[in-house]
Amino acid sequence: MSTIRWIEGQPRSARWHSESGLPLPRRVVVADDRMRASDAYRFACEGTGLLWRGDFHNARQLLRAMDRRVGRTAPGAADSPAETFRLHRRFRAHRARVLGKLLVLLEEDYRLALRRAPDVGRACAEAYGTSQGPVAVALTELLGVVGARQWRERGVYVPALGARIHPHYGVFAPTRDEYVELVARAPLPADVQVAFDLGTGTGVLAAVLARRGIGRVVATDVSARARACALDNVRRLGLDRTVRVTGPELYPEGRAGLVVCNPPWIPARPASDLDLGVYDAGGGMLRGFLDGLAGRLEPGGEGWLVLSDLGERLGLRSRGELLNAVDAAGLRVAGRLDTHPRHPRVRDTADPLHAVRAAEVTSLWRLAAL
Template sequence: MSAHTTASPTPQQIHWEENGVQCAARWRSEAGMPPPKRVVIADDRTNADVAYRLACEGTALLWRGDFQNARQLLQALARRADHKGKPSKKAKPAKTPATPTEAFHLHRQAQSQRARTLAMLLIPFDAGYAIPLRRAPDVQLACNEAYGRFEEPFVASLRELLGVIGAHEWRRTGVEIPALDARIHPHYGVFSPVRGEYVELVANTPLPAGVKLAYDIGAGTGVLSAVLAKRGVARVIATDQDQRALSCARENLARLDLDGQVELLEADLFPEGRAPLVVCNPPWVPARPSSPIEYAVYDPDSRMLRGFLAGLSAHLTPGGEGWLILSDLAEHLGLRPREQLMEWIAAAGLKVIDRHDVRPTHPRAADATDPLHAARAAEVTSLWRLAAA
């Protein structure tokens, strides 16, 4: 599930002073954060409280000590950030409870602030992704997978590096998909199919009679294309704008021996032509993402959802079906009322012929400490069967 790509930004430089010498290096940030304007050197002697205060003020800490100690410092910064986000026992309760929409925006604001603070702990990289620190791991393979080949020294946040390492582990071990009786291996920057309910909907909804061709709009890891192919759809054309997603899907489909059935195209939404079945699982929250991978969840102004609905009838064969897989979390957060979705469906010349619902099984739906728990607990994911009106 991905339909976004970002252009390669112009290389940025980060500047700092070290041992009385002015230094500079290339700056890397997948989230598109600008290089910090203020940078100080930090090492094993750096106090966590001091580091947290500097990070909150926007001063970055370029690490020169032991790598494992840097990880421990990052954990200490995270504990302080999380503690700061909890309301004090002495704090007066709000006079009026926040609406779900206000709660969502406050939560996103807190998440963004936390991410900015934790991103202030920086790690130097030598050419070839070598880290010139004591007890630093070999991250060459993980970085090559995430970034591609790169020989120039650079500086990046430790938090981003840990995300790259984590993504490498996801890619290596994969995610078990019961509908395929196999694993899907997500790549860095491609949304992992850990929310299995939407996959099960596509696996269990009856296919239109005699369907031989299907379009999968926003292929992501290729999981839905694989499910359709496994169900006997002879030919699937899957589209995505993101090169990482296309590479990921290509690798997964080849691993499942389904690459002969599925054709991958770089496209914004639809390929040319018409099909008797068009499937789309767009991002489900109409809000601005704060990093590229969040485009799988956040769809600014419901761009992909509206684009899919508006173009669907022109890409369906007579009697064909469009399957829209969509969570109603946005409705519970007050971000997009159900009436608006129905208006968009009608305006696109479509009608609803059926709907299949499933409740989420992911852990956050049962986490009462989550600021958005009420909305998540009420969430339902639906497969809308749409046809030309």
């Protein structure tokens, strides 16, 4: 693990950790309540880390002031959705790098030794594991860790389940429930005894399948965090005798009458593991699902691909490419159910990608072997 070094009366150092893959600051200086936002922004743009030693709430105010300065350079709409998407993704990466230069030091047992600082020990232990001594992190990351702890405690109500799902840090939360409703209402193939849920995440789709009466559901995920989250949720729901969580392989052993996969919807490279629920580099998970499906289906079984057309509308993948991949995998389309998003960004007309988001369609593709 990388190390940051700074002078605070004497030379000091601490481990550097970034879940989002932020680079190590070029140098680190100590900052406190006397730091002006204009100076902090200048330091951050130069690549200098600011190790905060002042009041915790003042640090949050400084972060907001820096964010306002970053926001002045946000791009508008470009000539095409693909170029707009590229520019805004590049801007978000720039914003993350600049704001990520405001640092805090987590002492032993994740103690935050700042005035008016909250107790972040439990949130950090859930996100990072057992404390290994002092570690420096970006304040933006720490706020995300604390926010994730609140999500985990409160949970996300899923109408299709009539229950709450509790996402863990780093696991994509099912806040867009329209795709869950597709899985809840699609007609099941006849006499399904076993179902696979590939890339289960929080386990929400595995839980829906179990609630629909499928006697054995095997849920897989490449991420150890996601597997722990899914297991936690199926236990909370009393479904752990029906749902088995495994990984990191995409497909478990054996065959199933139903195989469900909700891969990341945007075929672009993730910036870090935290992006794996959104970005699928080169459509790798999608291809893995399609290429392996025919050999894992029981006779008369179906594969359900839950996929938004957002990547198509952004010009990152065509409908023809998707259908050609289905055909090349020895599959046919047996049917399709569509739905439209209901999340707040659909109504945000100030979003340069508003037209694309408003037109988005999420589909459940019912696939069968030829």
